[in-house]
Structures are given as structure tokens and as C-alpha cells.
Amino acid sequence: MIIGIPFAGGGASLYARWASLAPPWLGVAAIQLPGRECRLAEPAMTSVTEIVEPIVDALTSLSTHQIALYGHSMGALIAYEVTRRLCAEGRPPAHLFLAARRSAQLPRQLEDIHTLDEVAFVEAWNRIYDPLPREIVAEPQLRSLFVPPLRADMAVVETYGWRPGSQVTCPTTGIYASNDPHATREDVAAWRHLVEGTFDVQRVEGEHLFVKNNPSLVVDIIARRLATLRDARQGPSQRA
Numbered sequence: 001m002i003i004g005i006p007f008a009g010g011g012a013s014l015y016a017r018w019a020s021l022a023p024p025w026l027g028v029a030a031i032q033l034p035g036r037e038c039r040l041a042e043p044a045m046t047s048v049t050e051i052v053e054p055i056v057d058a059l060t061s062l063s064t065h066q067i068a069l070y071g072h073s074m075g076a077l078i079a080y081e082v083t084r085r086l087c088a089e090g091r092p093p094a095h096l097f098l099a100a101r102r103s104a105q106l107p108r109q110l111e112d113i114h115t116l117d118e119v120a121f122v123e124a125w126n127r128i129y130d131p132l133p134r135e136i137v138a139e140p141q142l143r144s145l146f147v148p149p150l151r152a153d154m155a156v157v158e159t160y161g162w163r164p165g166s167q168v169t170c171p172t173t174g175i176y177a178s179n180d181p182h183a184t185r186e187d188v189a190a191w192r193h194l195v196e197g198t199f200d201v202q203r204v205e206g207e208h209l210f211v212k213n214n215p216s217l218v219v220d221i222i223a224r225r226l227a228t229l230r231d232a233r234q235g236p237s238q239r240a
Contacts, residue, residue, distance in 0.1 A: 001027035001067045002222055005055075005075035005082075007100070007209065008129075008153035011037035014072075014212060021219040026226060031055060031078075035149045044152035048160050052081045059086065068095040068226055070218070072211045073182075074157050076101035080168065080194070088166035092197075094229055096168060097222060099175040100183045100208055103190035104162040110182070114154035118147055125150060130209060167196040173225055174199070175218065177206045 002022070004015035012030035019028045033051065035044030045051045055078070059067070064086055071079025076098040083096045102109075113124040122137055136142045172195045174188040185201065192199040204210050204217045211218050 001029055002097075002226070003067055003069050004028070004030040005069065005071040005079050006030070006033070006036075007073035007075055007211070008157060009150050010072075010075075010212075013037055017215050018219055021216050023223050023227075025230075026223055031075075035152060040145075044149050046152045046155040046159070048077055048081050048156055051078055051156065052085060055082050056085045059091075064091040064093045067093050068097065068222070069093055070097040070222060071099065071101070073100045073208065074153055075099075077104060077157065077160055080104055080191075083168050083170065084166045087169045092168075092170040094170065095225055096170055096172040096195075097175060097225075098172065098188070098191050099211060099218065100177060100180055100188075102183050102187035104160075104194060106187065106190055108158070112154075112158040114151050114158050118143060121147060121151060125154075168194060169196045171198045171225070171229065172200075173221065174201045175204060175221060176201065177204050177208060177210045179206065180208045180210075182208050 002018070004012075004018065006012065006014045012032035015028060015030040022028055032039055033045065034042035059082075069079040069083060071077065079096060080098060081104075083093060086092055110128060111124070113121055113128070116124060122132060122143065126132060126137070132146065136146050172191065174191045176183050176185050176188040185203065189201050202221050204214065204221070206214050206217070
């Protein structure tokens with residue numbers, strides 16, 4: 001099973017199409033953070049630490065060697081820290097996929113915006129990231145719905161600070177897009193310094209939100225990697 005963790009401003013629905021794109025043997029699930037979609041009424045969390053705890057707890061009943069984690073951008077930070085916890089507990093997942101995100105130990109290059117007032121926040125978001133639809137920007141009531149979760153997500157990213165500690169011991173794949181200014185190949189390749197398990201880097205065509213715009217590219221990488229692991233576990237006699 002692959003479990004997806006969304007980027008800033010995204011929700012679990014981001015991964016809804018994956019079930020139809022994945023091979024029949026690969027189950028798909030997603031993390032729905034508070035303050036998003038069906039959990040819109042709940043207060044949004046504002047730190048990686050706060051988010052990691054309930055995810056690790058939710059995975060307690062699962063055989064972690066049968067699951068893989070995919071995190072995109074902000075989600076990659078969360079997936080990385082969840083995996084660190086699982087590895088420290090002796091329950092590493094089968095694979096970790098870190099997409100569209102500079103390695104956690106690298107310093108931030110973008111300005112912090114989560115403390116700005118609503119108008120300034122929207123202006124900064126539109127300048128730096130994927131612009132919000134005009135109808136949201138122009139309508140105060142819509143802004144009041146969309147901005148708080150975005151602000152919370154930016155607080156998650158901007159207050160994160162990597163600390164030395166447990167290494168990731170499971171196989172890991174970094175994924176970057178050909179036209180992503182926020183996470184270059186070098187940025188993504190730097191994850192290898194935080195991984196004791198095998199590590200490789202994959203390139204896809206597209207921009208920062210390639211998981212939304214070209215999900216089949218991502219699912220194909222995941223399926224190929226997990227099929228290789230599955231076949232290695234089964235051995236030649238079971239595959240025959």
C-alpha cells in the first residue's frame with residue numbers, strides 16, 4: 001500500500017485518482033490533515049511535530065513493512081519525519097518517496113510569509129507559489145476559508161528545523177521535476193545524506209505540482225519501485 005501526504009494547501013483528494021492509475025496489487029490511501037476538506041471544521045496543525053504524532057499512532061495497527069509513504073513538498077517533510085520515527089521504533093516502511101522538496105537539512109531559501117496579514121499573505125503566496133483563483137482573492141468570505149489552512153501549512157514549513165537523530169533505514173526515492181525552481185535535482189539528491197538505506201533520484205517532466213498535473217508519472221515510479229521490492233521478497237519460486 002502507498003500512503004500519500006499532500007503538499008501545502010492540498011488534501012487527501014489529491015490522491016483520489018491514484019487508485020485508477022495503480023496496478024491492482026497496489027493499494028492507495030492518503031493522510032487527511034485537520035482543517036482540510038472533510039476535516040475543515042477542525043483546527044489546522046502548525047508544526048511538523050504536531051502532525052507526525054497522530055500519523056505514527058494511526059500506523060500502529062499496520063504492518064509497516066507492507067506500506068510505503070509518498071510526500072510531496074510539505075508532505076515530504078512530514079513523510080520523512082514519520083519514517084524517522086518508524087525506523088527508530090524498528091518498524092521501517094517498505095519504501096519512502098520524497099518529492100518536490102529540498103532535503104530537510106538544507107536551509108530555506110524562500111521568504112517566510114505565515115505571519116503576514118491576510119492581504120499581504122495572499123499577495124506573497126501568489127507571487128511565490130501556485131496563484132490562488134481570482135474568485136478567492138476577490139471575495140473576503142472565500143479568503144477567510146482558504147487562507148487559514150494555507151497559513152497553517154506555511155507555518156509547518158517555515159518553522160521546521162532539521163535536527164540530527166535517527167536515520168531513514170528503508171529504501172528511499174527522491175523525485176524532482178524538470179521545471180521546478182523550488183526543488184532542483186541537487187536539492188532532492190541531498191536527501192541521500194539523511195538515508196542509510198538505498199537511495200535513488202528520479203526525474204519527471206513538469207513543474208512543482210507535478211503530482212497534481214501528471215499523477216500517472218508518479219504512480220508509475222512508485223509501482224515500479226514497489227514491484228521490485230515485492231519480487232525480491234517473493235523470490236523466483238513464488239513468482240513462477
